Amino acid sequence: MNNSLEMGLPEKFNIAGLNGGLTVTFYCSSCDMNVTRDIYDVNNMELALKEAWKEARKYFNRCHECGAWVCDDHYNEDVMKCISCHPK
Ligand SMILES: [Zn+2]
Numbered sequence: 001m002n003n004s005l006e007m008g009l010p011e012k013f014n015i016a017g018l019n020g021g022l023t024v025t026f027y028c029s030s031c032d033m034n035v036t037r038d039i040y041d042v043n044n045m046e047l048a049l050k051e052a053w054k055e056a057r058k059y060f061n062r063c064h065e066c067g068a069w070v071c072d073d074h075y076n077e078d079v080m081k082c083i084s085c086h087p088k
C-alpha cells in the first residue's frame with residue numbers, strides 16, 4: 001500500500017483478517033517495537049487503518065526530518081527527530 005505515507009501512517013504496518021474485523025499492527029521504523037489494534041465493523045480498509053492508527057499513534061513519535069514514526073527509544077525528543085537523523 002504505497003499511499004500510506006500520504007495518509008501520515010508509518011511505512012511499516014501489517015493487516016490481518018480477524019473474525020468480523022481486522023487486526024492492524026504498526027511498527028517502529030527502526031526496530032520491531034509494535035502496537036496492535038483490533039478494528040471491528042469496518043468494511044473499508046482505509047478507514048480501518050485510520051481508525052487503528054488514531055489509537056496506535058500515541059505510542060509513536062514522528063521524526064520532523066524524515067517523517068518516520070519511531071518508538072521512544074529511537075526518538076530524540078530534544079530535537080523532535082529520530083536518532084537516525086539526529087543521534088542522541
Ligand atoms: Zn524503535
Ligand SMILES: [Zn+2]
Nearest residue numbers: 063066082085
Ligand atoms: Zn528521521
